Amino acid sequence: MSKKRYFIQIAYDGSLYHGWQVQPNAVTVQELLDKAMTTVLRQPIETLGCGRTDSGVHAKDFYAHFDVEGIDENKVLNALGGINALLPYQIAAKRIIPVHEEAHARFDATARAYKYHVHFEKDPFKLNRSWLIKDQLDVSAMNEAAALLLNYTDFSCFSKSNTQTFTNNCKIVKAVFEEEEDGLVFTIEADRFLRNMVRAIMGTLVQIGKKEIDLTAFKAVIESKNRSMAGQSVPACGLYLVKIEYPYLG
Template sequence: MRGKKYFCSQLNTQRFFIELSYDGTAYHGWQTQPNSVTVQQELDKALSVFFRQPVASLGCGRTDAGVHASKFFAHADLKDVTETAAANALGSINALLPYAIAVKRIFAVEAEAHARFDATARSYEYHFHFCKDPFKLNRSWLYKAPLDVAAMNAAAASLLNFTDFTSFSKTNTDTATNNCKITEAWFRETDEGLIFRISADRFLRNMVRAIVGTLVQVGRKEIGLGDFTSIVESKNRSRAGQSVPACGLYLVNIIYPFVN
C-alpha cells in the first residue's frame, strides 16, 4: 500500500518523497545539466552534505529555465535514515539550500514509488500583469496590449475536447505519445492581473507556454475560436503561437494516489 514505510531492496535503504518549492529565476530549469546551475543540482548537493552520502534525486517532471514551482516532488533513496530523522532534518537542509529553494517535507514511501510516473495529475498557472510592478519582476509577464478574456476562455475550454497536443509540443522530443487528458483550462481576472490555470494527467515539453501564446492570439483577435481548434487539429507546431516567457509559469500542484 502506498504511503507507508517500505525499505528498498538494498539493506537499510529507504525511499523518500521530498516536497519543495522554488523560484526558478536563477536556475537553468529543474534537471541537472553540464555547465548550468539547476534546482536538482542544488537539492542533491544539500541532501548529500547533510546525510553524508551521495544522493541522486528524481523529479516529478522537468521545468524549463526561469519557470517556478510552488509545489514540486522528487524522490530519493537514503541509506540508514529513518523517517523521523529525515523529517527533523528540514531546518538543516533548508539552511544548506539557496534561499530560492525550500523543502517543505520529507516522508517515507514504498520502494517502488516514483515521483514522475506515479503522478496522476498536474496543474500549472501562468501569470500576467498589465502595469509595471517591480515586485513582479521575473515572476509574472508584463503584457501591455488589451485582451478579450471571454474569447480566450472559450478557446481554452475547447482544449478539453482534444487529446493529441502535438501542435503545442516542443519538436524532436523522446515522448512515446503526445496525448494528454486536460481536465481544466481557464482564465481568472484578478486585481493584479490575469491568471491562466490548466490541469492534465501529463504535459508535453513547452506545452503550457505554447498554449498560452496561442490563446493570447485569440485575446488579441488575431485568430478566432475556429482558427484555434483548427490549430489543435493540425498537429503542427508551426501553426501555433509563440511560447510566452518562462517568468510567468508556475507548477502549482501534483496529485498522487498515496500523498495527502
C-alpha cells in the same frame, strides 16, 4: 538497515536557475538540492523529479524521490532543517515523506496543474514573476478557446519537437482565465503535460485575445498536430507549477 525510498516536496523561485534538471555549466535546482541532501545525510543523494521545469519557471509544489541506505527513518525526516539551512533562500524544502520502494515521482503523478500570471502595467514587484502585456485582451474569447482544449487529447501542436515521449496525448480537465485586480491568471490542469506545452498554449490563446486568430483557427491549430501552426511560447517568468497529485499522498 536496507535501502529506503522517500519523496521530498519543495518550492522554488526559478528566476536564477536554468530549470530543475542537472545540466553541465549551469546552476539548476536539482543540483543544489542534491548537494544539500548529500551533505546533510552524509551519503550520495540523487533525486528524480516529477518533471523538468525550464529555465526561469517557478514551482509552488514540486516532488522528487530519492533513496537512502543505513539511516534511521526519523533521522531522514528530521533532516529537513539542515537541508533548508544549506539551500539558497529561493529554494525551500517543505516535507519529506516515506513511500513504498517502487514509488516514482514522475510516473506515479495522476494530476498536475500550472498557473500563468499576466499583468498589464509596469510593476517592479512582478519582475521575473509575471509577464507584462501592453495589449488589451478579449478574456471572454480566450476562455471560449481554452474550453475547447477539454475536447481534445492529442496536443502535438503545443509540444517541443524531438522529445522522448511515447505519446502526445494528455487529458486536460481544466483550462480557465480569471481576472484579478492587478492582472490575469490562467489555470490549466491535466493528467500530464508535454514539454513547453503550457507556454505554447498560452501563446496561442493570447493570439485569440488579440483577435489575431478566431476559434475556427484555434481548432485548426490543434487538429493540425503541427507545432509551427501554434503561437510562440510565452516567457517563462509567468509560469508556476502549482499542484502535483499522487494516489498515495494526502
